[in-house]
Structure formats: structure tokens, C-alpha cells
Amino acid sequence: MTTARAILVGNDGTPLATYLATERRGRPCADVLAAVPGAVDGDLVAAVFGQLAAWSVATDPQIGELLIAAGATELRRAIVMLHELRPPAEPPAVPAGITIAPFAHDTDDVIAAMLAAYPPGHLDRADESSDADERASMERLLEGHVAGPVMAASRVALVPDGSVVAAAIVNSEIAEPPFTGPWLGEVFRHPGDAPPGTGAALIAAVIVALRDDGERGLGLMVTAGSPALRVYERLGFSVVRTTVSVLVPGTRPDDAGLPGR
Numbered sequence: 001m002t003t004a005r006a007i008l009v010g011n012d013g014t015p016l017a018t019y020l021a022t023e024r025r026g027r028p029c030a031d032v033l034a035a036v037p038g039a040v041d042g043d044l045v046a047a048v049f050g051q052l053a054a055w056s057v058a059t060d061p062q063i064g065e066l067l068i069a070a071g072a073t074e075l076r077r078a079i080v081m082l083h084e085l086r087p088p089a090e091p092p093a094v095p096a097g098i099t100i101a102p103f104a105h106d107t108d109d110v111i112a113a114m115l116a117a118y119p120p121g122h123l124d125r126a127d128e129s130s131d132a133d134e135r136a137s138m139e140r141l142l143e144g145h146v147a148g149p150v151m152a153a154s155r156v157a158l159v160p161d162g163s164v165v166a167a168a169i170v171n172s173e174i175a176e177p178p179f180t181g182p183w184l185g186e187v188f189r190h191p192g193d194a195p196p197g198t199g200a201a202l203i204a205a206v207i208v209a210l211r212d213d214g215e216r217g218l219g220l221m222v223t224a225g226s227p228a229l230r231v232y233e234r235l236g237f238s239v240v241r242t243t244v245s246v247l248v249p250g251t252r253p254d255d256a257g258l259p260g261r
Contacts, residue, residue: 008033008047016044017063022146024056024137032243033059045070053250064244072246075126077224081237085211085218088236092200098165100205103154109164110156111138117166117188124223138186147171147185153209157189157198165194168202170210170218182210184220187228200231207235 005018008030019033030052035044045066048057056075057067068074094100115134118125125134140146148171157166166189173181184206189198210218220237222229 006030008044008051010043010047014043015039016047019057019059023140027054027056027247028052029056029058031058033057033063035063041066048072049248049250052248055248056245057248058243058245061242061244064246067246067248068244072248075245075247078221078243078245079224079229079239080219080221080241080243081232082240083207083218083220083235083237085207085215086236087208087211088204088234091204092197092235094201095195095197097159098194098198098201099158099160100155100201101158102152103150103156103167103169104164106164107139107142110142110167110169111135113164113166113190113194114138114186114188116190116192123226141169141171141185144171147183148173148181150185151182151210153182153206153213153215155202155205155209157194157202159193163193165190166198166202168199168206170206182215182218184218187220199228200235203232203235 006021007015008017008019010016015036016039017033017035019030022029022031024031030048033048044063048067049070049072057064057072059067061077064074064077111134115131118134120129137146142150144150151170151172154170155168156164159165166187168187169185171181171183171185173183184203187199187203189202207218218237220232221243222232224242
């Protein structure tokens with residue numbers, strides 16, 4: 001899945017930035033927005049506010065701070081990490097009562113565990129996001145509309161009755177390095193039914209499966225400040241960049257297209 005970058009231009013037609021026009025939780029998103037060399041900060045901010053009203057924008061911290069100072073609302077600060085698929089020195093043990101299995105595309109079971117993992121108020125869930133929003137977002141991920149098709153290396157955690165209590169979903173591609181797949185599109189565990197350590201065991205199983213399939217790396221994004229960051233570091237992931245996501249103020253007309261396409 002290769003996605004062409006859109007171009008954000010100034011009033012005089014000068015290119016100011018490129019981005020990936022996508023969608024997140026029903027809102028248009030300018031993802032991985034990067035300034036063109038030589039772009040003037042003020043012109044870039046004006047173009048974002050003028051052409052991407054009511055969009056979310058994911059960009060580097062420098063541009064993110066400029067947009068926030070101009071009136072955009074911060075949504076998330078995240079860290080991009082990569083794993084070179086070297087086996088961990090001490091693979092995490094699978095918790096008692098848990099079986100790690102290949103991903104079974106049972107959407108309802110997976111989404112039920114995901115909703116339990118990310119209740120309202122969770123660090124990785126937007127304040128305004130409803131269960132319906134979260135369900136729709138997960139369905140799009142599982143259908144391959146967000147980060148490419150679900151890969152065979154994806155894994156689920158099962159309890160003895162066969163219920164899904166955790167999952168690590170790997171997608172084939174998201175955009176461009178370091179966002180090119182395999183990409184850990186989602187990982188979560190039911191806090192009541194999946195014991196601590198289940199997530200780490202799932203990711204370790206994914207790493208082994210990807211290595212056996214001949215892949216060379218695995219990327220992911222984690223919210224800055226999340227306790228999961230320490231788990232990923234223990235598993236061998238390294239930080240490669242940080243991003244800031246903001247919501248641009250304004251109202252987007254119903255018939256608005258995707259600027260720059």
C-alpha cells in the first residue's frame with residue numbers, strides 16, 4: 001500500500017509542506033506533515049489554518065508547537081519506535097492460563113477486549129471518543145484501511161474458554177520509513193481477564209513470527225508518558241522520532257476535498 005504525499009501550498013502557489021491525507025476516527029488527518037526546506041514558518045501555519053480547518057495534523061514537535069501557539073489544540077504526543085527483530089536476551093514468559101495463538105479475525109471478540117483495555121479517560125483514548133468511534137476505528141484497522149492488511153504474524157491471547165483477552169495486530173505498511181511496515185497497528189489486553197505480562201508475551205511472539213517470515217523490522221507508535229514505553233524498551237525497541245498531533249480550529253465544509261491532491 002503506497003500512498004502519495006499531498007502538497008500544501010501558499011497563496012502564491014509555493015510548496016510549503018507535504019503530508020499524507022488520511023482519516024482518523026471520522027476526522028480528516030494530515031499525517032506525517034513535513035515542511036519543505038526553506039518554508040517560512042508563518043506562511044506554513046497560515047496555510048495549515050486556511051486549508052486544513054477542522055483537520056487533525058500529525059507532525060514534528062517544532063511545527064506542532066507553532067500550530068499550538070497559533071491556536072491549534074494538542075491531541076497527542078507520541079514516540080515512534082523500531083525493532084530490528086533480534087531475539088530478546090530473556091524472552092518474556094507467557095502468563096499462566098494464557099495461550100498465544102495466530103490472529104483469528106473475530107472482530108467482535110477483538111473489539112470487546114480493546115474497548116475494555118481503553119475505557120473513557122485512558123491515556124491512549126481521545127477525550128471525545130465514544131465506544132462507537134473506537135469500534136469504527138478498529139474495524140478500519142482490521143480491514144486494512146489504516147495501515148495496510150493484517151499480517152499473519154499478528155497474535156491473540158486466549159483464556160481456556162477460547163475468549164480473546166488481548167491482541168497484537170501487525171499491519172503490512174503505513175506510509176514511508178520509519179512508518180513502513182511491518183507496523184504494530186494495535187496492541188492491548190483486557191485489564192481484568194488478561195494478567196500483566198500478556199502484552200509483552202504477545203509482542204515477543206510477533207517478533208519471532210516476523211523474523212521467521214524473513215522480515216527485517218517492526219515499527220510502532222506509543223503515547224509519550226505511557227508505561228508501555230518501558231515494556232517496549234525492554235523488548236528491544238529503540239526510539240527513532242517523536243510526533244505531535246493537533247486539531248486545527250475551524251469548520252470544514254461537507255463537500256471539502258483533500259487539499260493538495
